[in-house]
Structures are given as structure tokens and as C-alpha cells.
Amino acid sequence: ETGVTQTPRHLVMGMTNKKSLKCEQHLGHNAMYWYKQSAKKPLELMFVYSLEERVENNSVPSRFSPECPNSSHLFLHLHTLQPEDSALYLCASSQDLAAARETQYFGPGTRLLVL
């Protein structure tokens, strides 16, 4: 398998549930990202990891908890979410932290619906 994969592709959860989103990259990259794509809003960067260390947290509520156990895997743990958290969550990776000439490669996303 190549590129960036995400599971599950679709997720429906209640506000009291705990779930996790998984991202895996097969590109040998050192940096990974979580983005949120809501309807009618620009993509929002949530978290950035480089070499398994979190380097950016864009004022994301604590009900979203990222985990990067190694450079190939990135998780987003979800608990006590709100309906407004319903969105497409995209994972991306790049060879290193995004610099001027760096390209980010995106996964297909997890479509999340919070009831």
C-alpha cells in the first residue's frame, strides 16, 4: 500500500463516545499533520508532528488528543465531542516540516458525524 491512508473513512459517534482516527503514511516522511475541513470554511490545521514530537497545536480543544507513536503513524483520539465537531478530518505528511518548497501529501480523510 502506498501514500497516506486513513481509517475509518466514515464515523458516526455520540457525544459521550470515545473513538480514535488513524493515519498511516508509507512515504518515509518525518512530519505529519491533522487538518479539519468543515463545510464552507477553509481547511484548519490542528496539529503538526515532526519526528514524533508535537510542534504545533493550533488552539484545539482538549477533547481532541493527538498521538504519534512513530513517524509512520498518527492518531487523533476523540472524546465528548460536540455536534459542531462534525467535519472531514484530513491527515497529511511531508518529508520534513513544511518549508517553502515542501509538498504535503494528504489522505482521503475520515468523515465524522457527531450526534
Added chain:
Amino acid sequence: GDSVTQMEGPVTLSEEAFLTINCTYTATGYPSLFWYVQYPGEGLQLLLKATKADDKGSNKGFEATYRKETTSFHLEKGSVQVSDSAVYFCALIIQGAQKLVFGQGTRLTINP
């Protein structure tokens, strides 16, 4: 702050029509510019990029020229196909920064 503004969608065209999607930016530093495309049900794919003024990025018949004087990076294609139907995102990144800044996206529909 840094920002990207794209023309509002949705845009609907007939097959073989000429396409322009406008993109302008404001940046505190010297950005690289990107166009990403998102086909239905998929994640974003890099379509083309340009890293310095007057560079032209091109791919799959799409082109965009980095215009520093007008802070623009408009996407063009001479003859669109039904398979070009997707959402197109303009984005920038400042040299040394970690964050891609995206526009709001423009949904394009091509009718046969």
C-alpha cells in the same frame, strides 16, 4: 496575517470551456504558492506549485503563474473536461513556516 482569497463558487462550465479560478494572497514573508484539488470522496492532491515570482506551475493542462506585483496565482485551463469536476484550493506557505494557509475552496462542475 497570512491569508488566501479565492473566487466564490460554485463554478459551472460546459465541457471544453476555458477555466479561470482567481486566487489572491496576503503574506508577511515570501511565500510559495500551491493549487490542490479534491475529487469527490477523496483527500487533497497537489495539482501544481510555484516557489518564486514569475514561476509558472503546470500539470494536467492546468497552469498558474506566480504574480508578485498583483499578489495573485490564478488557475487556468484552456479546455476543461467532465473529469475536472472537483473542489480546488489555493494555498500558500511562508518560507520557514510550518503551516499551509488555504483558501476556502472553489467547487467546479463541468457539464457534458
